[in-house]
Amino acid sequence: MSAALALLRRDLARLLPGTQGGGTLLPLLFFLAVAMLYPFAIGPNPTLLAGTGGGVIWVAALLAAILPLDRLFAPDLEAGMFDQWALRGLSEELVVTVRLIAHWLSFGPFVMLAALPASALVGIDGATLRVVELGLLAGTPGLAAIGIIIAAVTVGLRGGGAALAGLLVIPLAVPLLIFGAGALSTGGEGGLALTAAISLVLVAMAPFAGGAAIRAAREG
Amino acid sequence: MEECHIRATDLACRRGDRLLFAGLSLALGPGEALQLAGANGIGKSSLMRILAGLARPYSGEVERQGALALLDERPALDEHQPLGKALNFWRGIDGGEALGIERLGLEALLDVPVRYLSTGQRKRAALARLLGQRTPIWLLDEPLNGLDTHAVALVETLVAEHLSAGGIAVIASHQTFALPALTRLALAEHAA
Numbered sequence: 001m002s003a004a005l006a007l008l009r010r011d012l013a014r015l016l017p018g019t020q021g022g023g024t025l026l027p028l029l030f031f032l033a034v035a036m037l038y039p040f041a042i043g044p045n046p047t048l049l050a051g052t053g054g055g056v057i058w059v060a061a062l063l064a065a066i067l068p069l070d071r072l073f074a075p076d077l078e079a080g081m082f083d084q085w086a087l088r089g090l091s092e093e094l095v096v097t098v099r100l101i102a103h104w105l106s107f108g109p110f111v112m113l114a115a116l117p118a119s120a121l122v123g124i125d126g127a128t129l130r131v132v133e134l135g136l137l138a139g140t141p142g143l144a145a146i147g148i149i150i151a152a153v154t155v156g157l158r159g160g161g162a163a164l165a166g167l168l169v170i171p172l173a174v175p176l177l178i179f180g181a182g183a184l185s186t187g188g189e190g191g192l193a194l195t196a197a198i199s200l201v202l203v204a205m206a207p208f209a210g211g212a213a214i215r216a217a218r219e220g
Numbered sequence: 221m222e223e224c225h226i227r228a229t230d231l232a233c234r235r236g237d238r239l240l241f242a243g244l245s246l247a248l249g250p251g252e253a254l255q256l257a258g259a260n261g262i263g264k265s266s267l268m269r270i271l272a273g274l275a276r277p278y279s280g281e282v283e284r285q286g287a288l289a290l291l292d293e294r295p296a297l298d299e300h301q302p303l304g305k306a307l308n309f310w311r312g313i314d315g316g317e318a319l320g321i322e323r324l325g326l327e328a329l330l331d332v333p334v335r336y337l338s339t340g341q342r343k344r345a346a347l348a349r350l351l352g353q354r355t356p357i358w359l360l361d362e363p364l365n366g367l368d369t370h371a372v373a374l375v376e377t378l379v380a381e382h383l384s385a386g387g388i389a390v391i392a393s394h395q396t397f398a399l400p401a402l403t404r405l406a407l408a409e410h411a412a
């Protein structure tokens with residue numbers, strides 16, 4: 001347990017925005033930049049903006065979740081950290097679980113926070129914002145889990161791994177996007193519940209899929 | 221020190237299509253040390269990873285009792301962190317007090333980020349990590365690389381003390397390692 005806490009402290013110090021370890025505000029600024037550019041691109045039509053704004057926030061959240069992927073596992077594998085953890089009997093599954101929590105904490109809450117100014121920029125109303133926020137709360141853990149799995153699977157690839165990871169995340173995130181952003185048009189609880197269900201499945205799967213991928217990369 | 225031994229029977233290791241070594245057996249008990257010698261690429265590091273349980277042998281098996289620590293070319297310390305903090309992370313996992321910081325001459329470096337350390341300093345930092353782990357079995361992969369003569373003597377003393385306390389050391393090095401009662405295993409003999 002104390003080992004898991006030590007791992008979490010280290011992961012947060014590396015991943016949280018604004019920490020010295022290279023965790024940056026970049027994904028969040030990126031998220032806000034998309035929301036800011038959207039009205040310029042689509043034109044100042046309030047009904048059109050309000051109708052599509054929620055969906056844009058979702059796409060921006062997905063892209064913000066992709067940015068930190070190359071820093072999730074590759075540096076630790078190269079530095080031999082995973083070897084040292086394995087020697088101490090800390091399983092890859094434990095390390096991946098802790099990192100999933102740290103990865104979500106480093107972008108999930110911040111994206112939900114940044115959705116407030118973003119909603120003003122794209123001009124959506126209070127009721128829609130509520131559905132967006134609830135949807136993000138239900139969906140971002142799933143996005144984090146997909147990111148963790150993909151980052152672990154591509155960790156052994158030299159060079160283009162980061163770009164490939166980003167590409168691989170997108171199709172897997174489609175179900176989350178359909179139900180999460182779909183809840184906006186129906187305004188229903190059903191979409192949110194399904195988003196949360198998909199997230200739960202992904203979060204439950206991520207430690208085992210990610211752990212197996214890291215182990216394969218280490219033994220290879 | 222707790223009871224320990226490490227035994228390998230009939231190990232073979234394959235890299236791609238190439239058989240690095242086969243039919244390799246070794247057995248070490250408390251207080252015993254083994255030096256693996258041989259040319260570059262002969263499979264010393266691969267054998268170390270197999271002994272550590274980090275890689276699977278092509279055939280054969282490794283059996284050991286007692287915890288094991290590995291020192292290789294990667295210090296496994298966070299590059300952007302000051303050395304003190306990077307070592308503290310491992311201390312948080314291994315528990316207990318830091319060992320050997322002064323003997324290894326690291327006090328003055330504790331505030332320096334790991335990425336600014338020289339090769340020899342990194343090696344000494346990794347040795348501090350290894351000491352803090354307090355395991356009976358040490359696997360040292362090229363422990364003398366980048367060390368000056370003073371530090372080399374220090375490492376030899378540390379290993380000698382570890383052995384007299386009942387520990388085991390496996391040392392992969394092409395350099396001479398001054399240690400009384402050191403068995404040598406030249407890997408070339410096993411090449412197929």
